[in-house]
Amino acid sequence: MTQFARVTWNAVALLAALAVLAISPSRAEEPVKIGVVLPYSGVYASLGGEITQGLELGFETYGPEVAGRAFELITEDSEVKPNIGLSKVKKLVFQDKVDLLVGPVASNVANALRDFVHQQKVPLIIPNAGNNLLTGERCSRWVIRTSFSNAQITRGMGPWLVEKGYDSVYLIAADYAAGHQMMDAFRETYTASGGSIIGESFPALRGTKDFGPFLAQIKAAEPKAVFAFFAGGQAIQFVKQFDEFGLKDTIKLTGAGWLTSPLYVDAQGPAAAGILGILNYVPGIDNQENQAFQEAYQAKYGRVASEFAVQGYDTARLIVEALSQTGGDTSDKDAVVAAMHDVSFDGPRGPLTIDPATNNIVQDIHIFETSPGDDGMALNVIDTLSAMQDPPNGCTL
Amino acid sequence: MMSRETWRAGTAILLLVAALVSWVRADYFGHELLTQIAILAIFAMSLDLLAGFTGMISLGHAAFYGLGAYATAAFNLMLEWSPWAAMAGAVVVGAVAALIVGSFAVRLSGVFFIMVTLAVGEALHAYLFKSRAFGGDDGLSGIARPDTSSIGISFDDPAVFSLVCVGFACLIYALLELVVRSPFGRLLVAIHLNPSRVRALGCPVSRYKLAAFTLAGAIAALAGSLTAQHNAFISPELLTWTTSGEALIVVIVGGLGSLVGAAAGAGVMVLAMHHLSGVTDYWMFFMGLFFVGVVLFAGNGIYGVIDAVRRRLGGAAH
Amino acid sequence: MLRTEGLNKSFGSLTVTRDVNLTLDRGQRHALIGPNGAGKTTLFNLLTGELKPDRGKVFFGSRDITRDTPDARARAGIARSFQRNNLFDGLTVRENLLTAITLSSGIGHVFWRALGKYSRLYDRAESLAQLVGVTDQLDAPVKSLSYGLERQLEIGLALALDPVVLLLDEPTAGMSPDETANMTTMLNGLPDDLTLLIIEHDMDVLFDIANQVTVLDYGTVLFQGTPDEVRQSEDVRGRYFGAAS
């Protein structure tokens, strides 16, 4: 069971670091200290766990050391609270004197951290939080993102849906910044391609007990497709209720890929069949790197690696490759960030680079369909939009 | 036997000395913790005035704390007021909001009061979470601290800021200590003990409770304002029921109705959170259990233990 | 001084006060008697404002105070004691008295000066304690008082308001004969211009103190007159004293 593996990340990370040290006992070099601030409690605790596992596997695979320096992960629980996250980051920077920071999951926490790391000039590598502004208006040389921006995920779906004949959609997303940003990006490209949006709903992120009221509205509006963004419990609910209310027969359900994440697509069951998703990663991507990653991850953790795990995995690889360029030197933070701009590699998601203009990742975005597979639901990639790159969006680095 | 008040003041001085010693010895992160403790102490003491002295247990006190933070951000970022003016404005906003909420809440007692304050806090949280003007769930950043470069010190220095926060905590303690010793404060306790009797003695109970509620709201807003300046960031998270709940835990673990207990509780809470959350992801479990234990057995928390020493000493002297 | 006009009060279908007209003159010692459930305490609560009448009016002097809150009436000079002891548990006797004195001296709103600095309040507390006979217990928690002393303190709290009208709800209930005698002496020693309305079951006490008696029965005024008239009234004797005497 996963929870037993995650009882105390600190202890695990410490043990891992000790093990790494034990393998290379002759090295007298200081380890590279990486402060990891992710949620290990609260609503996103499961994501924090996935990313941490990805990170550990990544350092194992591409490390375990660089230029004689091992990696020491110091994990802190952000609790998905901005103030707590900031306090933990201060602890990591001031007390533990970490070389690099990795985190967080939630954009509001990332917003709270941004000014602090910008002032302290400690590189923060974001392995999830997708707020556009973090690599747009509020970008910083010291904030690098290996996950995605919200707009980057959904922008490609607009023209694609119009092309497939879905020329009228209803938008529905959780009512918070991420939901609005994803819908804004979709709306822009979709209407530009000639599609028409015939309704929008933004149910509350928390506290929504039931999608029934919204589903009745969608049904009455009679769109050809629905484009949705929900994650976690809300995604499970939405997909199941969409089916139960009989909308699936006449309306195509599409959305940002978290709608049918491998973490819970089996809980959704047959109701998820036929849903179109768009995301930066699905476990079924067909390339060697991904196969190797999934095999290693499943061998280690006994579970399919999710889109969150891969973001942790690639974050570790980015760090390792950048530090190998600087010869293991982390004292010159500017050089570390410059090295990250130079790194490019083929990961499980496909080819990756960091855009020096925004510090956001440039990556392939995958469109996939959910269908019943041999064991549980399968996510099959049906199209790939290659090298999606964000415009600067007001960022001047 | 030393009087209750003298003993309390003595404990307060001891706490202050402890704060100053740790200030001298603190590194950057030590100042961070000290700042957090001082701000939480202010917030908790304001709740103690309500819960401990007046008997109004609120689960929505974070509404005023959060409003103080939001008002500071709004005045500072949108109206471009100076940080000092924004702080003063925030206190006024907190007081006015508490006056409005209190005008119907103070008529309710016990569990009803808990539920209404909880609902008010959640409603405000729900509103701010959605409001585009105040940054929604993303919050607002870039709130400035007072500029005191003219006198040669910088509030951006964590050591200076932590000292300022400790100073504010002392000020609030002194103010509240005066209030609870005053005729007004004594009547609040009497209202807590027997509201109908005080009314029969000619006390307009609701008005007194409203005054206490307003004062507590203003002080909570000050704490919120300091938090906004401390983090240079605000978000709706500040107003959640868990923030209120944690403050209540601090007050009860510290000892209801003692002020200094709330301050001590703040120290214990921040340090425990800092150490426990590093040891286990399930630290809320232990915190909750500890809290239940205090409610069940320890009577009046940390200060209850301290006060027991006074009574023991008093007994021995006879 | 205190006057009611056609007071009516019902709880659901039960009428507990019916067309009560009562007049208390200044300095009058007025007793209210009647069997249990006659509506005596309800009438008290209507006078002090804890309850609002369905119909009828209450006048204090020439002023209509029917809509006034209990605290406003207390400030105007109507003080009361309670049937069941209603003190501030957890405080000492002195603190109990100080609470009442703080309110009566109009400094309750002062939040900027410690109570300890008002020495005249402390003097007043001591003289009141002497008046009601709890001087030895000034620093004892009220929880430790005997029942009789609690009753005495109960009246001390009411007296602390310097009332014009004092309403006492069974001041001697549950007291020993000695305590009752003390109480009677104390009540007889109250200033002459103080108007007193007293609910009392003990006829000896009643006839010792009262100069006017109202008999309530099922919410209505059965009889009004001097103690001697009451004593002689066959009606009252039959309905009320039959069992008692």
Place this chain on the structure above:
Amino acid sequence: MLLDPTFLAIQLLNGLQLASLLFLLSVGLSVVFGLMNFINLAHGTLYMLGAYIGLSLVRATDSFWLAFALAPLAVAAVGAVFHVVLLRRMQAASPMRQVLATFGLIFVGLDSVRYIWGDYSHALAAPELLAGSVQVLGQTYPTYRLFVIGLGIIVLLVLYFGLERTRLGAIVRAGVDDRETATAIGLNVERAFFLVFCFGCALAGLAGVVAGPVLSIFPGMDISILILALIVVVVGGPGSLKGAALGALLVGMVETFGQVIAPEYASVVLYALMALVLVLRPGGLIPVSKAHG
């Protein structure tokens, strides 16, 4: 769209379904409040526990109905232990201390659930019998939701007749009315309270299992529903069965139609409703008439 009768009918059903769940959850809370002047803030935790125990039972036995029957019993057992270990010891203390203890238990319960079942979101599958959809006025509507509505009505009726016609019911009514007198005339109010408390816990557990196929199961599901349940209790009037039913109906409908008519303000409207009721009728819409007010 609002004037379309089929649309209205569907939304009405949605509202009823939520009301039904809220009724199951809040009736125990409300009656216990009436009896003891005490409110169990960990009631939402029991609801969450019911859902998770149901989840484990479904996984182990593959039978929703078994979970439906056993999970409430398990939750009632937890409630009984909680009553014996904590509440009974605290009887001398003020009700406020009891409320605070239950507040602490929210944290304990949340982390316990996280530790045992993990942080992921889950959902229960509706039982075979109720899995599909039926046609209501020509619209497809999930059968399971109709079952939830029916269950709520059945529980309401059972409780109504239980309170009116049984000895326990009579004791409970007397206890809510005037506890001291009921105790004085020799009714065992304590035992009645214990039974009512456990029964309320069982209903919370039942609500958890029943909610499983409609709402998702995740750590934290307790708080969002607790606040709704508290609003139900306050709006309806604590201590009264009819009040809980009316409050649940009102909150269910306001939540549902609020999201249709004014999604921006849906949550705030609910709190405003509660504030309004408290100002105008502090005892709730159907207050319990306490003897001697």
